[in-house]
Amino acid sequence: MVNSALYNVDAGHRAVIFDRFRGVQDIVLPRIYTSIGEDYNEQVLPSITTEILGSVVARFDAGELIIQRELVSRQVSDDLTKRAATFRLILNDMSLTHLTFWKEFTEAVEAKQVAQQGAERARFVVEKAEQQKKAAIISEGDSKAAELIANSLATAGDGLIELRKLEAAQDIAYQLSRSRNITYLPAGQSVLLQLPQ
Incomplete structure (x- = not known):
């Protein structure tokens, strides 16, 4: 029923509107024809298309125009x-x-992307070198610490080991004292709970 009420009227023509209840109406649709003319599609559409394209393209930079084509089109x-x-x-x-650009423009965008990729690659190489340098310093420090401990054990004998045992026992006692549970150690037992002497 609704489809039978819809008609296309060509530019420059008028349609007679017939209402079943009110009969033929005096209303026509002359606004486009009288204000723009028959060739509205050749006058209006190209000019507003150029206007809108310029306006939208100005909102994006070159890379975005290429990468975000869907957003630009919408x-x-x-x-x-x-x-x-x-x-x-x-x-x-x-x-x-x-969507095309001048040859020089396209080449410039491609060159910029290549340069950005090169910069990212260079940044990665520098960060990798820095990490390797830090790892070497840490490794050297660990080696030096192991050497110092070995030397102190050789010269001090068992004194360093006893000091470490006392520090560990002190830490265990502190942890047990903070616990809500009551812990009993059998008399004569080491705080280190039977660690090898």
Whole structure:
């Protein structure tokens, strides 16, 4: 029923509107024809398309235009639909089929991307070298510490080992004292709980 009430009227023509309850109406749709003319599609659409494309493209940089083509296309479609509505034109569909740049511009964008990748690669190499340097310093420090401990054991005898046992026993006693549970150690037992002497 609704489909039978919808008709397309070509530009420059008028339609007679018939209402079953009120009969033939005096209303026609002359606004586009009288304000723009029959060749509205050749006058209005190219100019607003150029206007909208310039406006949208100015919002993005070169890389974004290439990478975010879907977003650019959607923005152009939305803005163009709104702009066409000011001329009482309904834009059903719009798509960007081909987006090209000057050869020099495309080469510059590609060169910039290559340079960014090179910079990222160089940054990675520098960070890797820094990590290797830190690892070498730590390794050297560990070696030096092991050497010092070995030397102190050789010269001090068992004194260092006894000191470490006492420090460990002190730490265990402190932890047990903070515990809510009551812990009993049998008399004569070492705090180190039978660690080899």
